[in-house]
Amino acid sequence: MILDSEKFVVTAEIEPPKGTDVTGLLASANALKGKVKAVLIPDNARGVMRMSPLVVCKLVKDEGVEVIMTVACRDRNRLALQSDLLGAAALGINSILCVTGDHTMHGDHKEAKPVFDVDSVQLLQMAATLNSGKDMNGNELSGAPEFFLASTVNPFASPVELQTIKFEKKVEAGARVFFTQPLFDLERFAGFMEHARKYPVKVLPEICILTSTDVARYQDHKLPGFFIPEDIFRRIREAGENDLNEGISIAAELIKEIKRSKLADGVHLMPGREKGAILEVLERAGA
Amino acid sequence: MIVARRKPFDEIKGSVSGAEQVLILGCGTCVAVCLAGGEKEVAILASQLKMALRLENQNVRIDELTIERQCDREFIEEINTRVTVDDYDLILSMACGAGVQLLSDVFDHKVVLPALNTTFIGVAEGPGVWTERCRACSNCILGVTGGICPITMCAKGLVNGPCGGAINGKCELDYNRACAWAMIYERLQKLGKMENVRKIQPPRRHDLATSPALVIHKAYQ
Ligand code: SF4
Numbered sequence: 001m002i003l004d005s006e007k008f009v010v011t012a013e014i015e016p017p018k019g020t021d022v023t024g025l026l027a028s029a030n031a032l033k034g035k036v037k038a039v040l041i042p043d044n045a046r047g048v049m050r051m052s053p054l055v056v057c058k059l060v061k062d063e064g065v066e067v068i069m070t071v072a073c074r075d076r077n078r079l080a081l082q083s084d085l086l087g088a089a090a091l092g093i094n095s096i097l098c099v100t101g102d103h104t105m106h107g108d109h110k111e112a113k114p115v116f117d118v119d120s121v122q123l124l125q126m127a128a129t130l131n132s133g134k135d136m137n138g139n140e141l142s143g144a145p146e147f148f149l150a151s152t153v154n155p156f157a158s159p160v161e162l163q164t165i166k167f168e169k170k171v172e173a174g175a176r177v178f179f180t181q182p183l184f185d186l187e188r189f190a191g192f193m194e195h196a197r198k199y200p201v202k203v204l205p206e207i208c209i210l211t212s213t214d215v216a217r218y219q220d221h222k223l224p225g226f227f228i229p230e231d232i233f234r235r236i237r238e239a240g241e242n243d244l245n246e247g248i249s250i251a252a253e254l255i256k257e258i259k260r261s262k263l264a265d266g267v268h269l270m271p272g273r274e275k276g277a278i279l280e281v282l283e284r285a286g287a
Numbered sequence: 288m289i290v291a292r293r294k295p296f297d298e299i300k301g302s303v304s305g306a307e308q309v310l311i312l313g314c315g316t317c318v319a320v321c322l323a324g325g326e327k328e329v330a331i332l333a334s335q336l337k338m339a340l341r342l343e344n345q346n347v348r349i350d351e352l353t354i355e356r357q358c359d360r361e362f363i364e365e366i367n368t369r370v371t372v373d374d375y376d377l378i379l380s381m382a383c384g385a386g387v388q389l390l391s392d393v394f395d396h397k398v399v400l401p402a403l404n405t406t407f408i409g410v411a412e413g414p415g416v417w418t419e420r421c422r423a424c425s426n427c428i429l430g431v432t433g434g435i436c437p438i439t440m441c442a443k444g445l446v447n448g449p450c451g452g453a454i455n456g457k458c459e460l461d462y463n464r465a466c467a468w469a470m471i472y473e474r475l476q477k478l479g480k481m482e483n484v485r486k487i488q489p490p491r492r493h494d495l496a497t498s499p500a501l502v503i504h505k506a507y508q
């Protein structure tokens with residue numbers, strides 16, 4: 001499986017288009033080809049409506065780029081989730097990231113009904129059950145998927161014990177790779193990794209290319225799950241117009257340090273304000 | 288208790304427009320306690336309506352009455368001993384949605400309109416403050432979660448722990464509000480019952496809460 005590699009794994013995120021024009025999407029996928037192990041396709045991230053990740057995954061895969069499909073619990077009930085998972089398997093999409101999903105209130109359809117029929121732990125269990133040839137209610141399937149399951153963990157939230165309990169539940173439910181909330185604080189992350197190393201899982205911390213816009217949104221509490229330490233905050237602020245360049249430097253420094261100290265099994269890169277930023281980070285980090 | 292809020296005045300005024308005789312009917316139980324539809328609120332709405340309609344030269348007779356409960360036939364049947372329902376062409380109910388419905392079941396030849404928006408099942412926190420506490424899910428898990436309901440108090444209704452958006456014990460939806468799971472954690476710590484939430488909770492059973500729900504006491508089956 002693509003994420004099961006022994007080497008330092010680098011993945012990157014590509015946002016599905018808002019609309020039917022997929023030229024930008026395919027260009028981004030091709031730019032990352034050979035540079036990252038796989039691209040992660042989010043599922044209406046932050047509750048903003050975009051093209052179906054199932055379709056996007058198929059399109060990107062057809063370009064010869066490995067994909068990880070995100071499945072969020074916000075928009076679909078257990079029937080729809082299982083249907084889409086079976087569909088993904090039929091298209092050869094086998095790496096699945098199971099997440100709860102940001103609340104609809106953060107997105108561009110605030111009036112929508114937030115579904116959350118199952119949560120991320122139960123979604124993992126559901127996918128693992130499909131792997132065993134049965135649906136979540138024990139009905140036989142004709143042909144079973146072979147999903148490799150990933151999930152998320154927030155090493156920076158408190159109370160820590162609650163995050164740890166949820167992490168353990170996700171491992172028990174079948175998650176083998178964990179993506180994290182954006183990492184800026186290596187010390188705090190190292191504390192979490194000490195615990196995570198006791199489990200047979202890989203951890204890929206998310207690396208964000210910060211800009212002044214992010215920093216402003218963070219101050220307004222508009223970036224759920226972010227924890228930006230004071231010094232990083234200041235660096236972006238003080239960079240002024242060179243904020244993107246500073247953001248790229250911070251990201252590259254983090255990756256170098258993670259790789260050097262073998263702190264994690266790889267990293268996951270978030271797209272920055274500019275398309276080429278991820279490639280620039282990888283180059284500066286030598287990853 | 289049921290907590291409700293009065294509808295915007297213009298919506299209420301619009302809904303009674305054209306009527307000549309209106310009965311505003313309050314409810315003396317939940318909505319009286321939450322200051323939305325009891326005797327006092329009936330009086331306030333009646334005078335507001337009278338004034339506003341008079342300014343528009345509408346000649347409407349508005350009477351007031353508050354009964355003990357509108358969600359109980361016994362009390363609704365009392366209404367005709369105090370007023371003559373057929374005198375009115377419209378009843379404006381200040382009960383919760385359940386009360387409005389029973390009222391229109393009993394007086395099914397009358398137009399019965401809601402004056403409140405029914406909001407939640409909750410508790411009184413202090414003077415003038417009510418919070419939602421229960422979503423009537425028909426499958427209570429308070430015993431596991433230390434008496435704090437994650438179905439209601441967590442914005443996503445999560446039963447297996449917090450989402451990734453919680454920061455410093457605050458909810459990702461509103462950083463002024465405690466994350467339900469932070470509260471559950473604190474309570475379970477106090478009770479020495481953290482093991483309660485270590486087991487994976489199965490998906491919720493929505494088949495137990497299909498609407499309309501029905502309860503018949505054993506003795507009456
Ligand atoms: S679990 Fe919550 S919503 Fe369900 S009955 Fe108990 S308090 Fe109400």
Ligand code: SF4
Nearest residue numbers: 441450458459466467
């Ligand atoms: S932050 Fe806590 S209360 Fe808010 S949605 Fe997440 S788990 Fe639920």
